Amino acid sequence: MIASYSIKDVAFSYSYQPVLMINTLDIPASSVIALVGPNGSGKTTLLHLLAFLITPQKGSFSFFGAKVSASELIRLRRRVGLLPQNPYLFKCSVLENVAIGLKLRGFSRREARKMAIEGLKKVRMEGYESRWPNSLSGGEAQRIALARTLALNPEVFLFDEPANHLDLESVKRTEQLILNLNRNKKKTVIFTTHNLSFAQNLTDFVIHIFQGQVVPTAPYNLFRGQIQHGGKIFDASAVQFDISKTTGRGTCLIVDPTKISISTQEEFANLPNAFHGRIISLSLLRDVVKIEAFAGEKFEIHAPTSSDITSLRIGREIWLHIGPNAITLV
Amino acid sequence: MFSIYKVSQRSSTLQFLLDSFHEAFLLLLHLDPEVFQIVWLSITVSFWSTIFSASIGIPVGALLALKDFRGKSILLLLLNTTMAAPTVVIGLFCYVLLSRIGPLGSLGLLFTPSGMVFGLFILATPIAANLSVAAIESLDKRLMLTCELLGASPVQQFWLVIKEARFAVMAAVVIAFGRIISELGIAMMLGGNIRGFTRTMTTAIALETSKGEFELGLALGFVLMAVALFINGLLFLVQKEHS
Amino acid sequence: MKNLSRFVCVVVMLLAFSSIGLCETRLRMSTTTSTENSGLLKVLLPHFEKENNLKVDVISVGTGKALKLGENGDVDVVLVHSRPAEDKFVSEGFGVGRRDVMYNDFIIIGPKNDPAKIKDLKSATAAFKKIAEAKALFISRGDDSGTNMKEKAIWKTAGIMPKGPWYIEAGKGMGAVLQMANETNAYTLTDRATFISYENKTDLVILVQGDKSLFNPYGVIAVNPKKRPNVQYALAKKFIDFITGPEGQKIIADYKLNGKQLFFPDAKK
Numbered sequence: 001m002i003a004s005y006s007i008k009d010v011a012f013s014y015s016y017q018p019v020l021m022i023n024t025l026d027i028p029a030s031s032v033i034a035l036v037g038p039n040g041s042g043k044t045t046l047l048h049l050l051a052f053l054i055t056p057q058k059g060s061f062s063f064f065g066a067k068v069s070a071s072e073l074i075r076l077r078r079r080v081g082l083l084p085q086n087p088y089l090f091k092c093s094v095l096e097n098v099a100i101g102l103k104l105r106g107f108s109r110r111e112a113r114k115m116a117i118e119g120l121k122k123v124r125m126e127g128y129e130s131r132w133p134n135s136l137s138g139g140e141a142q143r144i145a146l147a148r149t150l151a152l153n154p155e156v157f158l159f160d161e162p163a164n165h166l167d168l169e170s171v172k173r174t175e176q177l178i179l180n181l182n183r184n185k186k187k188t189v190i191f192t193t194h195n196l197s198f199a200q201n202l203t204d205f206v207i208h209i210f211q212g213q214v215v216p217t218a219p220y221n222l223f224r225g226q227i228q229h230g231g232k233i234f235d236a237s238a239v240q241f242d243i244s245k246t247t248g249r250g251t252c253l254i255v256d257p258t259k260i261s262i263s264t265q266e267e268f269a270n271l272p273n274a275f276h277g278r279i280i281s282l283s284l285l286r287d288v289v290k291i292e293a294f295a296g297e298k299f300e301i302h303a304p305t306s307s308d309i310t311s312l313r314i315g316r317e318i319w320l321h322i323g324p325n326a327i328t329l330v
Numbered sequence: 331m332f333s334i335y336k337v338s339q340r341s342s343t344l345q346f347l348l349d350s351f352h353e354a355f356l357l358l359l360h361l362d363p364e365v366f367q368i369v370w371l372s373i374t375v376s377f378w379s380t381i382f383s384a385s386i387g388i389p390v391g392a393l394l395a396l397k398d399f400r401g402k403s404i405l406l407l408l409l410n411t412t413m414a415a416p417t418v419v420i421g422l423f424c425y426v427l428l429s430r431i432g433p434l435g436s437l438g439l440l441f442t443p444s445g446m447v448f449g450l451f452i453l454a455t456p457i458a459a460n461l462s463v464a465a466i467e468s469l470d471k472r473l474m475l476t477c478e479l480l481g482a483s484p485v486q487q488f489w490l491v492i493k494e495a496r497f498a499v500m501a502a503v504v505i506a507f508g509r510i511i512s513e514l515g516i517a518m519m520l521g522g523n524i525r526g527f528t529r530t531m532t533t534a535i536a537l538e539t540s541k542g543e544f545e546l547g548l549a550l551g552f553v554l555m556a557v558a559l560f561i562n563g564l565l566f567l568v569q570k571e572h573s
Numbered sequence: 574m575k576n577l578s579r580f581v582c583v584v585v586m587l588l589a590f591s592s593i594g595l596c597e598t599r600l601r602m603s604t605t606t607s608t609e610n611s612g613l614l615k616v617l618l619p620h621f622e623k624e625n626n627l628k629v630d631v632i633s634v635g636t637g638k639a640l641k642l643g644e645n646g647d648v649d650v651v652l653v654h655s656r657p658a659e660d661k662f663v664s665e666g667f668g669v670g671r672r673d674v675m676y677n678d679f680i681i682i683g684p685k686n687d688p689a690k691i692k693d694l695k696s697a698t699a700a701f702k703k704i705a706e707a708k709a710l711f712i713s714r715g716d717d718s719g720t721n722m723k724e725k726a727i728w729k730t731a732g733i734m735p736k737g738p739w740y741i742e743a744g745k746g747m748g749a750v751l752q753m754a755n756e757t758n759a760y761t762l763t764d765r766a767t768f769i770s771y772e773n774k775t776d777l778v779i780l781v782q783g784d785k786s787l788f789n790p791y792g793v794i795a796v797n798p799k800k801r802p803n804v805q806y807a808l809a810k811k812f813i814d815f816i817t818g819p820e821g822q823k824i825i826a827d828y829k830l831n832g833k834q835l836f837f838p839d840a841k842k
Contacts, residue, residue: 051479053475053478053479074481074482074483077478077479077480077481078481082479084472084475084476084479087472087476088470088471088472088473088475088476089573090473090476090490090493091494091496091497100480100490101480101481104481104482104483104486105481121382134572148480152480177392256385336826429645429646429647430645430646430647430801430803431645431801432645435646435803436803438803440631440647441601441632441647441648503783522630522632523616523632523633524630524631524632525631526628527599527628527630528630538747539749540606540610540745540748540749540752541610541771542748542751542752542771542775543746543776560839
């Protein structure tokens with residue numbers, strides 16, 4: 001198996017705050033890979049690393065067997081095609097926009113235009129050649145940017161959130177496109193998503209990213225929601241966490257399973273972050289127990305197996321307490 | 331023989347104003363060759379000064395906007411200050427440079443159109459640079475990333491960014507041109523207001539006004555406004571086409 | 574967009590061609606605003622330019638600045654009217670071969686109602702004293718020009734240090750000062766030539782004239798090539814010979830504005 005990318009002990013940080021720390025990551029050539037993780041987990045940063053837009057501060061990083069060096073960055077960038085989540089179109093005609101990357105690669109004006117027209121055909125945007133970006137709808141602009149990436153015909157395609165904000169029809173079409181690039185053209189395709197089903201339909205394997213690190217599976221007890229009430233309450237629709245003791249801002253919250261106390265008797269009544277519900281389902285995982293409970297709305301939590309799990313039964317009432325130091329905002 | 335008393339010919343202030351306007355239009359209609367020569371010199375000198383200051387100011391502005399280096403904010407502060415410098419100060423500074431006993435005296439530029447171009451270039455380059463910095467800094471933050479991910483080399487990126495800011499940069503050039511063509515102090519000090527050689531619209535207006543010949547001053551004032559209107563109109567059309 | 578760029582190209586080419594033809598022999602002369610404003614040079618210079626196939630660039634500034642330009646070697650010849658300053662210029666070695674050219678005279682002008690009662694006084698000094706006593710508005714050039722130097726000299730003879738709200742130092746050329754005086758009904762000292770050319774535009778009248786101390790001689794001086802080697806001494810010498818020669822002197826004598834002779838040639842052979 002040829003690895004398109006091979007990463008070992010790589011770290012990248014913006015001013016002392018580590019953003020990425022990857023022990024090992026090998027991406028086989030001609031594979032389809034999804035990068036999955038919550039917002040702010042470092043997916044996009046990893047994608048930028050793979051697009052050679054940033055260079056790791058340490059570790060070894062190679063592309064198709066050749067070590068990535070700072071002097072080669074521009075040449076390497078021209079071998080991959082990154083489609084950002086919110087792409088920018090230049091203030092010139094659609095055709096010029098699609099041709100721009102080709103011109104930068106030294107294609108003549110005529111060749112570049114010819115290839116750009118091909119690219120527009122692939123996203124079914126023929127007839128838009130002389131339009132300007134400010135006359136395009138958001139979806140049209142997205143497709144022009146896709147055509148720009150496709151026209152470059154790179155060895156590796158990197159898509160940032162390609163299924164984001166798309167209707168079902170477009171999601172299907174994007175899936176088809178990715179499959180086509182991979183099956184028919186043997187291209188490596190790497191994309192980020194937080195739509196796990198989209199990821200699983202397409203991919204050879206899914207890489208979970210959490211807090212800048214590659215983790216074997218998705219992290220436990222990830223709650224998505226918003227900070228409300230003057231930044232003290234984290235509202236995750238099913239449950240509300242009092243986060244007055246934690247700092248930082250975020251739209252996701254993670255609860256450390258080992259710091260959850262469970263009881264089947266009425267307990268923790270006056271403590272913050274105490275929950276009361278009825279167990280709906282129970283499943284024993286490798287190191288934790290997954291409890292689904294109903295407390296006005298259904299919620300799910302992973303608790304340590306060290307608790308007195310023998311007393312847990314479906315249908316029983318349950319009291320949970322989450323210690324303030326168990327909560328991390330991301 | 332010497333005692334002369336002239337009855338005021340102005341029946342009213344309004345009449346005086348109307349007469350001045352009337353005379354001014356007559357002068358323009360007759361295409362007086364001297365007026366034409368003055369207008370043409372003004373345009374030529376302004377044109378070249380603008381070209382030179384734009385070709386230095388825009389790249390410098392782009393570099394300042396794109397690169398981070400130590401002392402950048404001080405440089406920007408200095409640039410802003412020079413933009414506010416009175417033109418007579420710039421004129422005086424250039425006079426000292428260009429005078430025969432000055433360091434550039436041997437070039438013989440003082441009191442020539444080239445000398446004026448030099449001074450006006452010094453005046454307008456900071457303007458072009460400053461406005462280019464503003465133009466480029468107001469570009470979409472995603473632009474730089476897009477240039478990079480498309481595989482642009484630093485040089486290609488530099489030109490792509492300037493190209494992307496072209497409408498705002500064009501406005502900068504037009505503003506620089508406007509400042510140059512309406513400038514008096516430098517044109518007077520470095521050109522010398524030599525009749526038929528370095529007399530521009532502004533120096534001629536100053537001279538004619540000092541002589542009390544308001545008509546010619548007004549006529550040239552109209553031409554100056556017309557030129558400014560024409561250039562700004564061109565810019566307006568170009569910007570309108572793509573917005 | 575294409576048409577526009579074509580248009581810009583044409584303009585560029587036109588401008589490029591128009592800047593050719595600027596390289597011909599040019600003699601530089603700094604002179605006072607009064608000489609330039611009188612219109613004499615417009616008549617005088619074309620004769621000289623035609624005969625010698627060159628252009629004379631006239632930079633008209635105050636006498637002080639005109640001499641300074643000569644000192645710096647920025648001009649080849651100066652034509653000014655302030656004898657003490659001219660002598661200093663020559664004695665310091667910046668100028669050579671000073672020649673008298675012509676003269677006109679200064680006059681004291683003021684509003685018709687003459688609040689300081691100076692009309693028909695025979696002495697400029699006496700007139701200045703009365704203006705100061707009456708604290709009547711007086712506008713001074715205040716620009717170190719020949720006229721300004723003359724004015725200061727008269728104040729000095731009168732033993733007065735002009736000061737106060739009635740004494741205004743304009744820092745402007747003669748024309749501008751005449752306008753200011755006209756607008757504010759003030760007195761001022763002017764050369765006759767400038768006043769005659771402004772006569773139609775002003776309500777001010779001549780109040781004192783004919784005093785010998787108001788005599789205003791013009792001199793022409795070449796810039797010393799030993800001090801400033803870049804100057805065109807031969808051309809400057811030619812110009813001096815022309816303006817003090819019979820042809821130049823005749824043009825000066827014949828030049829009239831509003832039917833009045835402005836300058837009186839007095840070059841000594």
